[in-house]
Amino acid sequence: MSTAAWAWGIAAVSSIIAVTAALVVLRLRRAWQADRADLRRLRRTAHRNADQISVVSHEIRTPLALMKGAADLLAEGTPGPLTPSQARFVETISANCHTVIDLAQDLLVQARIDAGMFELHLQRVDFRSLATGVVRELRLLHPVGIALDCPGAPPRAWADAKLMRQAITNLLTNAMAHAEDARLITLRIVGADEQVLISVSDDGSGMSSEQRQQLFERFASGRPLRDGTGLGLVITRQIVRMHGGEVYVDTTPGRGTTMMFSVPTSHEDSARPARAEAAS
Incomplete structure (x- = not known):
């Protein structure tokens, strides 16, 4: 093989390698951009869900807190003495209000963690x-x-x-x-x-x-x-x-x-x- 042909072959191979490398880089860049776009969409969805849960949590906790406060006043006997049966019913109301309030808070915390909205204050x-x-x-x-x-x-x-x-x-x-x-x-x-x-x-x-x-x-x-x-x-x-x-x-x-x-x-x-x- 002549020197010219050898040089031409080397140049052709180099060109193919360069084109292939460019295509690979282009595909990787497009995949990276697509991943970034997907990540942004996921973050927006997570933030929107956290905001919605925050509103629902607030709307649930507010009336429950009022119900629990009223039940606690009844348990203390502020409006008047209760019979033993009434006291047990009031205790049940108060305890279950407390449980649901805690559940609403847990759902809110979990949604904020999933959305990456928590910051540590060390x-x-x-x-x-x-x-x-x-x-x-x-x-x-x-x-x-x-x-x-x-x-x-x-x-x-x-x-x-x-x-x-x-x-x-x-x-x-x-x-x-x-x-x-x-x-x-x-x-x-x-x-x-x-x-x-x-x-x-x-x-x-x-x-x-x-x-x-x-x-x-x-x-x-x-x-x-x-x-x-x-x-x-x-x-x-x-x-x-x-x-x-x-x-x-x-x-x-x-x-x-x-x-x-x-x-x-x-x-x-x-x-x-x-x-x-x-x-x-």
Whole structure:
């Protein structure tokens, strides 16, 4: 083969490679642009859904709060004394109003997380003080005994205090609602290995492996969640992961359940994008 023919062949191959590369780049660019457009559409849809749920949540909570307030006044005997039967009916009304108000709040929180609308407001949180307030409030609402165990110096970590309060409340509420035979719920908070460990233990009947698998499913219908939607635990795990931690479950049939989550104490490890967990 002559030098000219060889050069022409090299040039032809180079041209084919260049054209092929250009086509590949063009296709990748178009696919990337399509993906970006799809992502923008999904974000708009998620934001619109969150806005709609926000309106519905507000419209539900407002009349329910008025109903609960009226029921509480009746229970206190402000309008006059109640018979034992009337007192039980009023207690049922108040408790169910509270349940639906919490459900509306959970749906709103979940929609905002899915839409990536949550932003962490990190501050140095004293977890002993935070937990003390949560336990004090829940003791007034639930008959099950709640113990707080937080030995040593108060554990502190960079966290969103409002969201951490919700996560702890969710775990305690879940334990009290679904461990009917439990006599004591224990909230433990300790600092170890550059993280704060928060655990909620009950001395109830525990869970089977099937029930364990349903814990973090939305609207699960297994025994531990039969009286609720399961959103509380889903939201709790998302909140913890947003802080760079994780949720763990240890349960034994007949011996109770412990749910634990960790929160890093360092500022750098304490924040993850909320949207990253929306699909979990």
